[in-house]
Amino acid sequence: MADGPDVADITLELPSMRVSYETGALSEAELADTWHEQLQLWLDEAKRAGLAEPNAMVLATAGADGMPSSRTVLAKGLDARGLVFFTNYTSAKSHDLMAARYASATFPWYGLHRQATVRGTVEKVSAAETAAYWAKRPRGSQLGAWASPQSIVVSGRPALEAALANVERRFADAETVPVPPHWGGWRIQPEVVEFWQGRRDRMHDRLRFKLTRDGWKVERLGP
Known part of the structure; x- marks a missing residue:
């Protein structure tokens, strides 16, 4: 595996990174x-x-x-x-x-x-x-809002997927998803x-x- 760029070299590039706004x-x-x-x-x-x-x-x-x-x-x-x-x-x-x-x-x-x-x-x-x-939100986004414990620590991605699956089942027969x-x-x-x-x-x-x-x-x- 080839060596990556030296961290010091990457850091030294920052002062020279510049765009002229015109x-x-x-x-x-x-x-x-x-x-x-x-x-x-x-x-x-x-x-x-x-x-x-x-x-x-x-x-x-x-x-x-x-x-x-x-x-x-x-x-x-x-x-x-x-x-x-x-x-x-x-x-x-x-x-x-x-x-x-x-x-x-x-x-x-x-x-x-x-x-x-x-x-x-x-x-x-x-x-x-x-x-x-x-x-006006897509149905998937509506279901995600129900499923997501936003900003709360979760055990892993499987827990989120399981929560979404539960919500999908809950509203499977609903024409519209409530707020x-x-x-x-x-x-x-x-x-x-x-x-x-x-x-x-x-x-x-x-x-x-x-x-x-x-x-x-x-x-x-x-x-």
Whole structure:
């Protein structure tokens, strides 16, 4: 078996890994009137560009002990009220959200040299909103939501497969699979939304919508 690359050599490559961002710019005049219209615009452009999972976002939370966690989830709702994703309410992320009531989510559109970050308080979406989205999920995803003990230690893959098989039998004769009582949506209600466009020489464009007593204001930040 041939020797692999030396770990020290791999580590030394990191400082030289660099991309020059020259694909675009972002000015105040180009921004949409609202943060959610601008975010929808960039989501649409990411989709048209063929980026994989353009609605994927890195969700950051912190528990009652202040320990941070991050993971990728999919945005499934966007309007003036906020940004919505769905998950198991017994999951680690949901425990964090119930404890801190605050979250941050970043869309990393590497192919466009862009990112957008939404930060604010959180609330559970209504049962009606959850039901409306649940009805659009593939049946396999619905069954998986019933079967998965999300964030809980399991003995191995066979235990998960057995749990799924049990759920499949349970709903075998059901035309529709009901929403699990432990599953639903969270809405991030933004207080700050930043749009970041990579620029040459690391002189990036950073424009943010910030909620104030007088409403939303747009600010430019240093790169």
